[in-house]
Amino acid sequence: MVVVGGGSVAHRRVAGLLEARARVTVVSPEVTPALEALVEPGSLTWVARRYQPGDLDGAWYAVAATDDPAVNAAVAEEAERLRVFCARADDRSASSVWTPAVGRQGDLVVGVHGGGDPQRAVGVRDAVVAGLTDGSIRDRAARSPEGGRAGSVVLVGGGPGDPGLVTVRGQQAVAQADVVLADHLAPQSLLASLPPEVEVIDASKLPRGRSMAQEQINALLVERALAGKRVVRLKGGDPFVFGRGMEELEACVAAGVPVEVVPGVTSAIGVPGLAGIPVTHRGLTHEFVVVSGHVPPGHPQSLVDWTALGRLRGTVVVLMGVDTAGAIAAALVEHGRAPQTPVAVIADGSTPTQRVVRTTLTGLAATLADEGIRPPAVWVVGDVVGLAPQL
Numbered sequence: 001m002v003v004v005g006g007g008s009v010a011h012r013r014v015a016g017l018l019e020a021r022a023r024v025t026v027v028s029p030e031v032t033p034a035l036e037a038l039v040e041p042g043s044l045t046w047v048a049r050r051y052q053p054g055d056l057d058g059a060w061y062a063v064a065a066t067d068d069p070a071v072n073a074a075v076a077e078e079a080e081r082l083r084v085f086c087a088r089a090d091d092r093s094a095s096s097v098w099t100p101a102v103g104r105q106g107d108l109v110v111g112v113h114g115g116g117d118p119q120r121a122v123g124v125r126d127a128v129v130a131g132l133t134d135g136s137i138r139d140r141a142a143r144s145p146e147g148g149r150a151g152s153v154v155l156v157g158g159g160p161g162d163p164g165l166v167t168v169r170g171q172q173a174v175a176q177a178d179v180v181l182a183d184h185l186a187p188q189s190l191l192a193s194l195p196p197e198v199e200v201i202d203a204s205k206l207p208r209g210r211s212m213a214q215e216q217i218n219a220l221l222v223e224r225a226l227a228g229k230r231v232v233r234l235k236g237g238d239p240f241v242f243g244r245g246m247e248e249l250e251a252c253v254a255a256g257v258p259v260e261v262v263p264g265v266t267s268a269i270g271v272p273g274l275a276g277i278p279v280t281h282r283g284l285t286h287e288f289v290v291v292s293g294h295v296p297p298g299h300p301q302s303l304v305d306w307t308a309l310g311r312l313r314g315t316v317v318v319l320m321g322v323d324t325a326g327a328i329a330a331a332l333v334e335h336g337r338a339p340q341t342p343v344a345v346i347a348d349g350s351t352p353t354q355r356v357v358r359t360t361l362t363g364l365a366a367t368l369a370d371e372g373i374r375p376p377a378v379w380v381v382g383d384v385v386g387l388a389p390q391l
């Protein structure tokens, strides 16, 4: 493929061609920084000069995307003579091919022509892709095990609870699922939109409450997938941050079940972010540590080096640490952290009941009790907590 021109129009066309795995040559004295960045890794070839007749030799497809209509016309003429399809960015009536608005969902490609109106094409393309993503348009062949497709498992990180914080890929996987095993911290409203024939299995693990054993979850994933179902394991946050996602992946691999991991917005970073608290800030914090507080310092099962964490200057984010907050705060102070270090507690992050409470390390345990904070909550220790009130 030969693209003549190196500006923003050429850039957009090149992006589409590279997505289709074309071998692309760009002819232009100058290119945008984004196009230049593709040269070094070998994603495209850049001929750094103006177009010359003969540049389309051996091409399958040409794009004329300069800001000079005379050059674009010359490119189109050469293409016509060589019987190479040519898209003229400045004159669709002089083009031998029109570029559709393209959308992708996995291996499915949707192309829309808008009868000469590119915005119309984009609007319909977006509507179709959105429908495929949220399940209101069903890709029946993709869903049908009888269609010859083997069962599979997708481990989807659902983010902290707001359905708007699920990735597009995660939402697509849920929309195509035959079976969804869902955690209570995953976005529950995604389940509401599933058709009745989709099996939804409650795989919640309530803190100190009812809980499906991990072995049972693993067994269900494998069993349903081996029965030819498309199984989604919908988890809160990211599957690999205190989520036991690796155990589920290992169980699938051991059983020969194809498995895909879709990362999610982890509550460790996303929930403080929603409260306006960055886990890093230039000139203030060059590190952040995410730590599980499900067992307190000194507990025989604890794997955390609390002495090292107490010496840390940067940000400490604690998950599963409501009941253990007092013991953890005391350990951090004992090992060097200033007692007045600011702390923010964010409960029910990203949901309508989100609460943010501010305190200090020494005041943490009393604040949690006074405010009646319940899981799920993350708490953040460090100078970054002091930034948000200045906003």
Ligand SMILES: C[S@@+](CC[C@H](N)C(=O)[O-])C[C@H]1O[C@@H](n2cnc3c(N)ncnc32)[C@H](O)[C@@H]1O
Pocket: 160, 161, 185, 236, 237, 238, 239, 240, 241, 242, 243, 265, 266, 267, 268, 271, 318, 319, 320, 321, 346, 347, 348, 349, 350, 351, 375, 376, 377, 378
């Ligand atoms: C078992 S861990 C799972 C973490 C998850 N994999 C992630 O990446 O966010 C559960 C803990 O995550 C935190 N958490 C998850 N969702 C939360 C939310 N919406 N608001 C506050 N904390 C949340 C809480 O500390 C909760 O106890």
